[in-house]
Amino acid sequence: MSTKEIKPVTLKIRPVETKTEIDERGAFQRQPNHFTRPFGDGEGELKAAAGKYRLFWARGCHWSNRASIVRELLGLEDVISVNQVGHTEDPERRKYGWEFVYEPDGKDPVTGAEYLAEFYYRADPDYTGRTTVPALVDLDTYEVVNNDYHRLTNYFETAFKPFQKEDAPELYPEELRQDIDNFNDHFLFPFVNNGTYRMMFAQSLVAYNEAFEDFYNALDVIEAKLETNRFLFGDYVTDSDVRLFVTLARFDTHYYRNLGPLKKRISEYKNIWGYCRDLYEIPAFRNNTYFHDIARGWDTKKEKLFVDFNSRFADDIDFEGIWSQPHTRHYLSKTPNQKFLIRK
Incomplete structure (x- = not known):
């Protein structure tokens, strides 16, 4: 765990989809992604870099499974670090969302976080949605900078091209x-x-x-x-x-x-x-x-x-x-x- 000073956060109860994301017809309307700042060379855009970002994903979540597969296909394992989150059997802990259940001490070894939510509320204390994966976290700030599953794999395929392995496939020609x-x-x-x-x-x-x-x-x-x-x-x-x-x-x-x-x-x-x-x-x-x-x-x-x-x-x-x-x-x-x- 890093010894850098990080902003403390207050956790919130995770919203329930069937309570907060259902319209008047009874249809599910998925919450929009909140952290959608793109990667690119333009002003204000995120910059691809080796060792700067950490990807969090969950085995059961297909939205995040995309990113873990593409990361490996492109040979970015040494460029973007990774860890997995999951759920414990403890109903009190589950109320706060994804946890680092695969770590012996329940903490991400790089950031020391116990819950994925910590990165969300550090980036935006007023965030009220579900804290979802994939979540790409900036290791300089311990804040989530992108959770846009619509585009994250595309950024790996384009913005991170200089860091891909020599024989990386063209997944997005x-x-x-x-x-x-x-x-x-x-x-x-x-x-x-x-x-x-x-x-x-x-x-x-x-x-x-x-x-x-x-x-x-x-x-x-x-x-x-x-x-x-x-x-x-x-x-x-x-x-x-x-x-x-x-x-x-x-x-x-x-x-x-x-x-x-x-x-x-x-x-x-x-x-x-x-x-x-x-x-x-x-x-x-x-x-x-x-x-x-x-x-x-x-x-x-x-x-x-x-x-x-x-x-x-x-x-x-x-x-x-x-x-x-x-x-x-x-x-x-x-x-x-x-x-x-x-x-x-």
């Missing part, structure tokens, strides 16, 4: 950026990534059914697209594939528990399921996907008469074996053994 942004912002986010939460947090059947139809209609579009495309934009993995993968990896494993009758499981889509396994072969995807944590049961004591499926069986499921099954996606590509566009 200039010639595709407009198409990637349009697909991410106007299709993936509303219908797939946030579509699962729109179903899970819906407080009316009208809102639930609307989200349900949006989600499954989007999967039908993707399934058709992947009939001839190895990845979403052709032969090579892009930023969009990372964003889709993290949601798909959680659907059959976790999200299904908060939904009603399912139209289909992800594993029932021939092309999508093969695509998932194709991506999972890539070390950065596999290394940052913690299936047993994602699928963790709610009733670990198993003392009730009715115990949810994951509490009973998740520890016994061979997720690694299931997701490592062979596939034939290679033959859709002109470069079967090359999954990334790499420009020297």
Whole structure:
């Protein structure tokens, strides 16, 4: 832990989505990101630098899982440090949001923080929203400077390019950026990534059914697209594939528990399921996907008469074996053994 002087903070109770982010129709309206200052060379913009920032993310959170995967794909491990947050079983501590549950003393070893919220309230004492991941923290001030999951991976791909490994993949090639942004912002986010939460947090059947139809209609579009495309934009993995993968990896494993009758499981889509396994072969995807944590049961004591499926069986499921099954996606590509566009 650093000995630098840091501003003390007063913690606040974490708001509950189903109380504060539901509209008059009973539909979930996700809170906007608060710390959205961009990276760039312009006045007032954040500057990319090695060793200046620390990324906090959570194993169960697909919004933050994107950033951890991209960080490793681009070889930024020695440039942006990282730690994971989670939740304890203590209801009193859980009220304050994400904690450093994987540390023996419950504190981030670099900053000494116990709660992610400390970085938020240090940056803005008047902040009233949920303290979310991903959170990129400035190690000079111990303040969160960016929590914009919409753009954070793009900043890693562009602003941090001088710090990327020599053979880093082009996940956000200039010639595709407009198409990637349009697909991410106007299709993936509303219908797939946030579509699962729109179903899970819906407080009316009208809102639930609307989200349900949006989600499954989007999967039908993707399934058709992947009939001839190895990845979403052709032969090579892009930023969009990372964003889709993290949601798909959680659907059959976790999200299904908060939904009603399912139209289909992800594993029932021939092309999508093969695509998932194709991506999972890539070390950065596999290394940052913690299936047993994602699928963790709610009733670990198993003392009730009715115990949810994951509490009973998740520890016994061979997720690694299931997701490592062979596939034939290679033959859709002109470069079967090359999954990334790499420009020297």
